[in-house]
Amino acid sequence: xxxxxxxxxxxxxxxxxxxxxxxxxxxxxxxxxxxxxxxxxxxxxxxxxxxxxxxxxxxxxxxxxxxxxxxxxxxxxxxxxxxxxxxxxxxxxxxxxxxxxxxxxxxxxxxxxxxxxxxxxxxxxxxxxxxxxxxxxxxxxxxxxxxxxxxxxxxxx
Amino acid sequence: xxxxxxxxxxxxxxxxxxxxxxxxxxxxxxxxxxxxxxxxxxxxxxxxxxxxxxxxxxxxxxxxxxxxxxxxxxxxxxxxxxxxxxxxxxxxxxxxxxxxxxxxxxxxxxxxxxxxxxxxxxxxxxxxxxxxxxxxxxxxxxxxxxxxxxxxxxxxxxxxxxxxxxxxxxxxxxxxxxxxxxxxxxxxxxxxxxxxxxxxxxxxxxxxxxxxxxxxxxxxxxxxxxxxxxxxxxxxxxxxxxxxxxxxxxxxxxxxxxxxxxxxxxxxxxxxxxxxxxxxxxxxxxxxxxxxxxxxxxxxxxxxxxx
Numbered sequence: 001x002x003x004x005x006x007x008x009x010x011x012x013x014x015x016x017x018x019x020x021x022x023x024x025x026x027x028x029x030x031x032x033x034x035x036x037x038x039x040x041x042x043x044x045x046x047x048x049x050x051x052x053x054x055x056x057x058x059x060x061x062x063x064x065x066x067x068x069x070x071x072x073x074x075x076x077x078x079x080x081x082x083x084x085x086x087x088x089x090x091x092x093x094x095x096x097x098x099x100x101x102x103x104x105x106x107x108x109x110x111x112x113x114x115x116x117x118x119x120x121x122x123x124x125x126x127x128x129x130x131x132x133x134x135x136x137x138x139x140x141x142x143x144x145x146x147x148x149x150x151x152x153x154x155x156x157x
Numbered sequence: 158x159x160x161x162x163x164x165x166x167x168x169x170x171x172x173x174x175x176x177x178x179x180x181x182x183x184x185x186x187x188x189x190x191x192x193x194x195x196x197x198x199x200x201x202x203x204x205x206x207x208x209x210x211x212x213x214x215x216x217x218x219x220x221x222x223x224x225x226x227x228x229x230x231x232x233x234x235x236x237x238x239x240x241x242x243x244x245x246x247x248x249x250x251x252x253x254x255x256x257x258x259x260x261x262x263x264x265x266x267x268x269x270x271x272x273x274x275x276x277x278x279x280x281x282x283x284x285x286x287x288x289x290x291x292x293x294x295x296x297x298x299x300x301x302x303x304x305x306x307x308x309x310x311x312x313x314x315x316x317x318x319x320x321x322x323x324x325x326x327x328x329x330x331x332x333x334x335x336x337x338x339x340x341x342x343x344x345x346x347x348x349x350x351x352x353x354x355x356x357x358x359x360x361x362x363x364x365x366x367x368x369x370x371x372x373x374x375x376x377x378x379x380x381x382x383x384x385x386x387x388x389x390x391x392x393x394x395x396x397x398x399x400x401x402x403x404x405x406x407x408x409x410x411x412x413x414x415x416x417x418x419x420x421x422x423x424x425x426x427x428x429x430x431x432x433x434x435x436x437x438x439x440x441x442x443x444x445x446x447x448x449x450x451x452x453x454x455x456x457x458x459x460x461x462x463x464x
Contacts (some may be wrong), residue, residue, distance in 0.1 A: 049326050079323060083365045086340055090360040109391070116388040117360050123384055125364050127377035131370055134377070138207075138245075139322040142214075 005052045009126050012041050016122065024066035029108050035098035038114045039067060042091045042121055046070035049125045065092050079142065082125050083135035090117045096130040162284060162293040166233035167195035168224055170204055170243035174199035177240065177402025183431035184239050184286055186445055190300065190438045191294050195237065196308030200228045204238075204246040207369060209457070214253075215263040221250035222264045225274035238285035239431070241401035245319035245326070247283040249330040252326040285320065286431065287344040287400055288337075296351035304439035305463050306353030312433070313359035313394035313425075314345045315385065317404035321363055345430050347402055352437035357392040361385055368407045379418060382411035395457070398430045407431060409451035426451040436463040 019027070019034060027034060043066050047057040050073060062068035071088045073080035094114035098107055128134045136142050159455045173181035188195050201224050203209070205217025208213065225247060228236040238244040253260040255278040268275040284292075290299070321327065321339040330337045337344050342363065346356045366385060367378030385408065389397050399405040408427045435445035442448065442464025447455050458464040 012318050082322060083318060084362050087361070087365075089340065094360065112391055113360055113388065116384060116391060120361055120381065120384050120388070123377070123380050127365075127367055127370070127374065127381065130377060131374045134367065134374075135318070135365055136369075136372055139318045139365070 005048050005129060005135055005145045006126070008048050009045065009122055009129075012044055013119065013122050015041065015113045016119045020112050022117075027108040027111045028102075031102040033097050035102075035114065036064065037097045038111070038118050039065070039091060042067045042088065042118050043070060044120070045122050045125050046074055046088075049074055049128065052129060063092075067092060079134070080128075080135035080139050083139040086122055087117055087121050087124065091121065158324045162193075162235060162237070162289050164194040165284070165289065166228040166231060166236040166240045166281075167197045168199060168201055168204075168228075168236050168243060168247070169197065170201075170238060170240045170404035171206070172240050172242070172406075176406045179449035180239055180405065180429045180431060182449070183435050183440055183445035183448055186440055187290070187431045187435045188441060190435065191290070191298075193289070193293055196231065196233070197331045198236070199231065201227060204243045205250075206242055206246065210246070215260050216267075217246060218250045218260045219267045222254060222276040223245045223268070223273065225250065225281045226268070227276055227456045228281045229276065233281065233394055235284055237284050237286060237289045239400070240403070241285070241317055241319040242403055244283060244285045248326045251278055251283060285400070287320075287348070290348055290434070291344050299348060299351040299437075300404070303352050303437050304462075305437055307349065307433060307437050307463070308353040308396070310354045310357075310433075310461060310463075311357050311393050311395045312349055312354045312450055313357050313389035313392055313397045314342075314349065314362055314430075315359070315389075315397050315399055315404060315408070316342045316345065316362050317379050317401045318363060318365060319370070319403075320401065345398055347400060347428060350434060352434055354398075354433065357389075357394045359389060359392050359394065361388050366404060366407050366411075368403050371407055371410070375414070376418075378407065379411045379431075382408055383415040383419065383421055383423070384417070386425055387411055387421075389425050390423060394425055396426045396428055396433070398428060398456075400430050405422070406451075412452060417436070426454040428454055428458075435457045440464075 050057045058069050058073045060069045062072055067088050071085055094110055098110050169181050203219040203220055212216040265275045321342055324339045330339050352358055367381040372377040432445040432447055442455050442458055
């Protein structure tokens with residue numbers, strides 16, 4: 001993986017860990033801002049992937065969220081990227097939960113879970129930058145090694 | 158509840174004879190306790206798993222189709238596969254045979270060479286163990302049979318990836334009330350709730366565990382699993398319920414590895430949903446193979462009056 005992308009993901013992971021470790025009072029005091037920041041960090045994680053593949057990250061949105069548009073952009077021609085589709089939707093869901101009801105007694109916990117979901121997205125993208133096939137054979141149900149085989153087995157059996 | 162899955166063909170697949178032995182054992186015991194009949198496919202073969210599919214997907218289609226043809230020959234119209242990988246591959250074969258002429262051609266040629274009837278799509282329905290219990294017994298049926306309620310047990314349900322992805326090979330899902338959801342699966346949640354468990358809201362129920370890369374890129378898998386485990390704990394879960402031997406083994410193995418390599422200890426227990434349901438029905442922990450799990454859960458379950 002190119003160093004610059006790793007550094008960017010490491011920076012994001014450090015910020016996510018800081019949010020997870022924050023005391024409840026600090027999270028509750030800035031609940032909506034942190035929820036928005038977590039969504040923006042999700043955008044940034046997917047931007048890393050797209051930029052690493054010389055693709056300009058979209059500025060459009062799907063269902064009102066750029067994150068979902070970025071995920072869809074990443075999945076174009078790469079079905080294994082759908083392995084993070086639900087993770088992105090969970091990020092949006094948790095952000096909405098907090099922003100709709102920032103004074104809810106569960107807000108600090110919701111924000112921590114939100115950050116953990118974002119961390120999963122960062123780990124998935126980091127893993128996929130290391131080994132592009134992550135999610136390929138399972139979520140996309142596509143072969144990983146067929147290009148390496150000179151002849152398809154079914155032809156010679 | 159349709160009751161139509163009370164007598165089905167059973168395709169354990171290779172994992173259930175190895176690392177997933179406890180899943181095999183608990184699935185059979187659960188079926189017996191519920192009065193459901195399963196008949197193992199005779200002379201079944203590998204579903205094509207990842208090894209064959211990675212090189213030649215059409216050969217994988219044939220291998221899965223051969224299993225479906227065995228089920229048909231044995232007089233069954235339904236085959237139940239508890240392993241997500243097997244379930245996924247049989248579903249994929251069904252889809253490919255229905256939609257891809259070259260897959261049909263290869264399957265036909267290899268079937269003739271192997272000397273058995275070519276499987277035609279639509280003859281046998283593939284279901285998961287979750288569909289089996291959900292449709293044949295249902296939540297009300299389970300509730301009526303519970304002897305040791307799972308009350309007080311907080312469970313995070315982890316479905317993994319191959320139970321719902323890619324969406325197009327699961328045409329029966331996302332059909333509204335009563336059907337399974339590919340974006341937010343709930344069948345395992347429904348069944349465990351019926352047995353008294355308290356399901357926690359777990360946001361990573363279909364998130365990647367890096368399972369396919371567990372040997373080639375172990376660190377990525379360990380970090381992904383560690384996040385699954387710590388998130389389950391943050392949700393308040395005592396137990397992660399699984400319904401796939403690959404997910405289950407991955408979670409258990411990387412729980413140990415995360416402690417050894419990253420110094421991060423987690424204490425959430427990992428159990429197959431069939432083990433949890435079995436114990437709720439009064440079966441002993443030994444009978445459903447809890448002692449075979451890497452994640453030491455026997456004492457934990459005993460302390461809660463289970464097993």
